[in-house]
Amino acid sequence: xxxxxxxxxxxxxxxxxxxxxxxxxxxxxxxxxxxxxxxxxxxxxxxxxxxxxxxxxxxxxxxxxxxxxxxxxxxxxxxxxxxxxxxxxxxxxxxxxxxxxxxxxxxxxxxxxxxxxxxxxxxxxxxxxxxxxxxxxxxxxxxxxxxxxxxxxxxxxxxxxxxxxxxxxxxxxxxxxxxxxxxxxxxxxxxxxxxxxxxxxxxxxxxxxxxxxxxxxxxxxxxxxxxxxxxxxxxxxxxxxxxxxxxxxxxxxxxxxxxxxxxxxxxxxxxxxxxxxxxxxxxxxxxxxxxxxxxxxxxxxxxxxxxxxxxxxxxxxxxxxxxxxxxxxxxxxxxxxxxxxxxxxxxxxxxxxxxxxxxxxxxxxxxxxxxxxxxxxxxxxxxxxxx
Numbered sequence: 392x393x394x395x396x397x398x399x400x401x402x403x404x405x406x407x408x409x410x411x412x413x414x415x416x417x418x419x420x421x422x423x424x425x426x427x428x429x430x431x432x433x434x435x436x437x438x439x440x441x442x443x444x445x446x447x448x449x450x451x452x453x454x455x456x457x458x459x460x461x462x463x464x465x466x467x468x469x470x471x472x473x474x475x476x477x478x479x480x481x482x483x484x485x486x487x488x489x490x491x492x493x494x495x496x497x498x499x500x501x502x503x504x505x506x507x508x509x510x511x512x513x514x515x516x517x518x519x520x521x522x523x524x525x526x527x528x529x530x531x532x533x534x535x536x537x538x539x540x541x542x543x544x545x546x547x548x549x550x551x552x553x554x555x556x557x558x559x560x561x562x563x564x565x566x567x568x569x570x571x572x573x574x575x576x577x578x579x580x581x582x583x584x585x586x587x588x589x590x591x592x593x594x595x596x597x598x599x600x601x602x603x604x605x606x607x608x609x610x611x612x613x614x615x616x617x618x619x620x621x622x623x624x625x626x627x628x629x630x631x632x633x634x635x636x637x638x639x640x641x642x643x644x645x646x647x648x649x650x651x652x653x654x655x656x657x658x659x660x661x662x663x664x665x666x667x668x669x670x671x672x673x674x675x676x677x678x679x680x681x682x683x684x685x686x687x688x689x690x691x692x693x694x695x696x697x698x699x700x701x702x703x704x705x706x707x708x709x710x711x712x713x714x715x716x717x718x719x720x721x722x723x724x725x726x727x728x729x730x731x732x733x734x735x736x737x738x739x740x741x742x743x744x745x746x747x748x749x750x751x752x753x754x755x756x757x758x759x760x761x762x763x764x765x766x767x768x769x770x771x772x773x774x775x776x777x778x
Contacts, residue, residue: 517721
């Protein structure tokens with residue numbers, strides 16, 4: 392047998408994954424796995440996966456060229472230790488891959504019509520691409536029976552639920568604590584909601600970086616926000632602005648009337664070469680029927696650049712915005728779920744979205760004196776007005 396440098400970390404990881412997968416499959420089927428270290432029998436190569444208890448492993452080998460750590464003699468003649476190469480071969484077997492993924496990660500998403508359904512399906516696609524397995528997905532209605540959902544997930548051996556959309560997240564409220572929940576595809580999440588996951592709110596660092604690239608002379612970003620909705624985001628924005636050499640001028644508006652009063656004053660006093668206005672995801676200060684038309688009009692008349700966290704605003708006249716890359720978001724959520732299964736139990740804070748695409752409004756860009764060549768236009772994923 393060819394010598395292979397022993398890597399204890401790889402061996403432990405592969406062994407843990409094998410044992411966790413077998414334990415998960417046994418639990419889903421009502422079986423019991425011994426708590427001692429398990430070894431794969433010689434008969435595994437001929438069909439079934441026979442698991443037998445063995446004495447604990449001894450210390451790792453001293454020689455770096457030794458293929459696997461020394462193990463005690465097997466308890467039976469037909470039970471033998473496994474090398475790293477053999478263990479990895481077992482992990483590649485289709486039936487074992489199926490047992491790893493069968494129900495371990497589940498997706499709960501809103502049972503909605505197009506075009507919203509396509510966004511969630513794209514996220515599920517990304518999840519399956521990252522796990523390389525078909526995941527169980529459950530479309531849920533607003534009046535879902537959470538007790539029945541909980542029972543179904545437990546019966547299928549679910550360890551982690553990826554909850555997509557507000558409706559999907561609400562459906563997980565009654566799940567057992569043994570089932571971890573990761574949220575994704577949900578707007579206006581705040582750290583006060585005490586959930587792990589990725590908000591659909593674009594990371595201010597990504598927005599400000601793109602803003603700097605478009606307008607290198609910019610010095611200040613103006614934002615109007617409601618602390619009850621966006622305090623956590625503005626904290627991140629302050630750090631992101633500082634990293635880009637920008638000043639964040641944040642103004643509090645607790646209601647729509649205050650927001651309507653602030654915007655004309657702030658835009659009138661702004662320098663259209665060095666200042667820009669940011670519209671975050673905040674239903675108070677970026678209310679669609681009254682506030683948005685007001686801000687768009689004031690920005691256009693004054694020439695002060697206006698950018699947004701909402702891609703729909705670009706179609707209406709904002710300079711640029713960022714939109715979720717749903718497939719990439721699914722991959723990131725899947726990576727987090729795999730981390731939880733692997734034993735990474737550290738508390739993850741809610742994080743803003745970094746899996747993003749960018750939209751630009753060429754008419755608005757030209758209006759403020761920003762002429763983008765064909766090469767620059769190709770750096771954007773969506774261009775408005777559409778040709």
